[in-house]
Amino acid sequence: MTPRPSDDRDAPAGQGTAFDHVARRPGGWTIPVLVIAWSVMVAAGLGIVWRYEHTAGPLHVAPDRWPSDSQIERSPERWTLVLFAHPKCPCTRATLGELARIMTQCADRVQASALFVKPPACALEPGWEYSQLWQAAEQIPDLSVYADPGGVEANRFAAVISGLVLLYDPAGRLRFRGGITASRGHSGDNLGRSTIVQLLNQGSGDVDSTKVYGCELGTNLQETHQSCHQP
Amino acid sequence: MSSTVAATPDAGDRRRADEILREQQQLIHVRTDRLFAALMVIQWVAGIMAALWISPRTWSGAISETHVHVWAAILLGGVITALPVLLAWKRPGRVVTRHIIAISQMLTSALLIHLTGGRIETHFHIFGSLAFLACYRDWRVLCTATVVVAADHGLRGWLWPESVYGVIGGAPLRLIEHAGWVVFEDIFLIVTIRQSLADMSRNACNQAQLESTNQRIEAEVHRRTEELRESVEETARASRQLVHANKALEEQNKELDQFTYIASHDLQEPVRKLVSFSRLLEQDIDGDLNEDAQRDLQFIVDAAKRMRSLVQALLELSRVGRSAMKHEPVDLEQCVDDALDSLELRIKETGAVITRDEFPTVIGDRTMLTQLYQNLVSNALKFTDEVSPTIQISVTQNDDHWVLGVRDNGIGMKPEYAERIFQPFQRLHNRGEYEGTGIGLSICKKTVQRHAGEIWVESEPCQGAHFRFSLPIAEPQIEPTAPTESIETEPVELAIC
Numbered sequence: 001m002t003p004r005p006s007d008d009r010d011a012p013a014g015q016g017t018a019f020d021h022v023a024r025r026p027g028g029w030t031i032p033v034l035v036i037a038w039s040v041m042v043a044a045g046l047g048i049v050w051r052y053e054h055t056a057g058p059l060h061v062a063p064d065r066w067p068s069d070s071q072i073e074r075s076p077e078r079w080t081l082v083l084f085a086h087p088k089c090p091c092t093r094a095t096l097g098e099l100a101r102i103m104t105q106c107a108d109r110v111q112a113s114a115l116f117v118k119p120p121a122c123a124l125e126p127g128w129e130y131s132q133l134w135q136a137a138e139q140i141p142d143l144s145v146y147a148d149p150g151g152v153e154a155n156r157f158a159a160v161i162s163g164l165v166l167l168y169d170p171a172g173r174l175r176f177r178g179g180i181t182a183s184r185g186h187s188g189d190n191l192g193r194s195t196i197v198q199l200l201n202q203g204s205g206d207v208d209s210t211k212v213y214g215c216e217l218g219t220n221l222q223e224t225h226q227s228c229h230q231p
Numbered sequence: 232m233s234s235t236v237a238a239t240p241d242a243g244d245r246r247r248a249d250e251i252l253r254e255q256q257q258l259i260h261v262r263t264d265r266l267f268a269a270l271m272v273i274q275w276v277a278g279i280m281a282a283l284w285i286s287p288r289t290w291s292g293a294i295s296e297t298h299v300h301v302w303a304a305i306l307l308g309g310v311i312t313a314l315p316v317l318l319a320w321k322r323p324g325r326v327v328t329r330h331i332i333a334i335s336q337m338l339t340s341a342l343l344i345h346l347t348g349g350r351i352e353t354h355f356h357i358f359g360s361l362a363f364l365a366c367y368r369d370w371r372v373l374c375t376a377t378v379v380v381a382a383d384h385g386l387r388g389w390l391w392p393e394s395v396y397g398v399i400g401g402a403p404l405r406l407i408e409h410a411g412w413v414v415f416e417d418i419f420l421i422v423t424i425r426q427s428l429a430d431m432s433r434n435a436c437n438q439a440q441l442e443s444t445n446q447r448i449e450a451e452v453h454r455r456t457e458e459l460r461e462s463v464e465e466t467a468r469a470s471r472q473l474v475h476a477n478k479a480l481e482e483q484n485k486e487l488d489q490f491t492y493i494a495s496h497d498l499q500e501p502v503r504k505l506v507s508f509s510r511l512l513e514q515d516i517d518g519d520l521n522e523d524a525q526r527d528l529q530f531i532v533d534a535a536k537r538m539r540s541l542v543q544a545l546l547e548l549s550r551v552g553r554s555a556m557k558h559e560p561v562d563l564e565q566c567v568d569d570a571l572d573s574l575e576l577r578i579k580e581t582g583a584v585i586t587r588d589e590f591p592t593v594i595g596d597r598t599m600l601t602q603l604y605q606n607l608v609s610n611a612l613k614f615t616d617e618v619s620p621t622i623q624i625s626v627t628q629n630d631d632h633w634v635l636g637v638r639d640n641g642i643g644m645k646p647e648y649a650e651r652i653f654q655p656f657q658r659l660h661n662r663g664e665y666e667g668t669g670i671g672l673s674i675c676k677k678t679v680q681r682h683a684g685e686i687w688v689e690s691e692p693c694q695g696a697h698f699r700f701s702l703p704i705a706e707p708q709i710e711p712t713a714p715t716e717s718i719e720t721e722p723v724e725l726a727i728c
Contacts, residue, residue: 038314049299119293182393217292
């Protein structure tokens with residue numbers, strides 16, 4: 001016969017660990033208190049994480065018409081999509097995944113470009129912008145990948161958050177601005193992607209802007225004169 | 232026994248089955264608690280590694296700092312892991328432990344999904360965890376886990392519906408869809424758990440009955456062992472008593488033999504004097520006595536002679552049983568020759584016809600075996616009717632001994648006397664019919680016994696007698712030799728009288 005595992009609830013005091021000593025107190029309140037305290041801490045932690053993930057960055061007003069001085073190639077026959085990305089933003093990997101889905105569905109109707117912004121503070125760091133995200137972007141079919149040294153184009157389009165997507169129609173009018181992830185770095189179905197696909201396929205969308213989740217690009221709009229090295 | 236095993240369990244068996252089932256469930260709970268404790272530590276470490284790899288730092292232009300995901304993996308993951316591991320360590324098997332583990336496992340799934348950027352592959356962690364939680368074989372644990380999943384989805388779907396469902400509208404329907412897949416798995420797991428519990432219950436019932444049967448068998452074995460032990464003790468006690476009685480009997484026999492020897496030996500001298508002086512007296516007063524006195528004196532002389540014969544026979548019997556005995560190869564052919572030579576005169580007088588086989592060599596005492604044949608042939612010559620005796624001296628071989636025989640065509644006897652004639656001084660006839668002391672066959676029996684053999688007679692009245700005896704082929708088990716004088720080879724008068 002297999003012996004029954006011991007239950008030391010009734011073991012004499014003065015033996016065992018501190019947990020045993022406290023847990024033997026009358027009333028059996030130790031475990032409920034532990035569970036409540038643990039629940040509070042877990043809830044607080046999850047709340048912080050959720051809040052962080054769902055806190056969007058500032059969304060500035062982008063030019064309604066395609067800027068004539070922009071160096072980005074635009075097609076008069078197709079829609080033009082521009083993505084502004086921070087080369088090292090981990091959240092933008094999800095944005096590239098969503099963009100890949102868009103290009104898979106609508107590559108023939110859109111001319112897409114991805115601009116990796118190189119902050120002015122990193123101007124003297126050659127190749128700083130050629131990150132894993134750059135390589136991932138180059139893997140997306142029909143997506144043109146450019147560097148944006150000093151964030152010139154980003155400033156032109158009022159982009160301050162990595163992951164901002166602008167969609168101009170063939171006439172050069174701004175039809176959509178915002179992010180294409182549901183939260184920070186979160187892949188999956190989202191309103192931005194579905195709206196862009198809707199615009200490209202049907203010419204109209206439910207919304208014209210969504211929230212943008214990502215790292216700050218460090219453009220002139222929010223220039224930081226810090227070193228580009230990690231602390 | 233099989234009927235006992237297959238019997239319907241009684242109340243005691245059912246109680247024991249419940250006890251066994253609870254013990255097994257407790258063991259499963261404890262074991263699974265500890266497995267989950269190890270798994271959660273691994274998941275915690277894996278979450279930290281995933282955060283460090285996927286999103287180590289967050290950037291603001293050219294500056295960066297540690298990503299919130301890294302801190303969440305370390306701190307929040309640590310908090311989520313701490314309590315279930317603590318309970319699994321300190322309170323394994325308790326209900327609260329496995330429910331806390333279920334909650335923590337689902338929270339770990341949520342955290343890992345966050346850390347991996349909501350990858351669809353990471354969502355499989357939820358379904359895998361549910362299957363793992365089914366190891367508890369407690370459907371309530373699955374309910375707790377499912378409630379946590381539903382609460383997480385419901386709360387976040389309410390606060391940030393796009394984050395969870397990817398759309399702003401239709402969140403309730405997506406919640407039902409997501410929860411439906413979890414419930415789908417739960418249903419199958421719960422059915423499996425119920426079947427498993429039913430199997431465990433049956434096994435516990437069988438084990439309880441088996442234990443009960445074993446206990447009965449052990450009790451029966453114990454009882455029978457006790458009986459056997461008592462029986463063995465009784466047998467040993469009886470054996471000891473028998474040995475004691477045999478020893479006492481041997482002592483008495485020895486004393487009797489000693490007495491017989493001493494008595495017969497010491498009586499020889501007075502008997503001899505009695506015979507001698509009665510003869511002298513007869514010579515001295517020869518003719519001086521009247522006829523009655525002479526007849527009385529003759530009675531005295533005859534009685535003295537017979538007494539001398541009896542004393543000599545008794546002494547001979549005693550010597551055969553006590554004398555030193557040789558253990559050497561003896562050619563029975565020579566023994567028979569010697570016996571017939573000593574009886575040659577008698578054989579001629581009776582005109583007996585003797586036939587004989589070829590005899591082997593045995594281990595024994597030549598003198599004693601010669602006298603054995605002499606006694607048996609003499610007996611055959613004596614107990615004859617009017618016809619000339621025909622004597623056949625034979626030998627046959629059995630498995631491990633020789634069977635030797637002396638057959639005659641004499642008067643024979645009834646079979647019921649076959650044992651009696653080997654006892655000392657037992658006679659079947661009056662002294663007037665056949666002379667003798669009645670001690671000869673007793674000497675034969677003693678001789679054969681000392682050669683580890685047996686002697687017996689096959690006879691019918693008027694059909695002759697066939698005396699047979701056996702001698703071992705191998706070296707015989709000879710009785711210990713007595714430190715007394717050797718046998719005197721005085722002729723002994725034989726009789727079956």
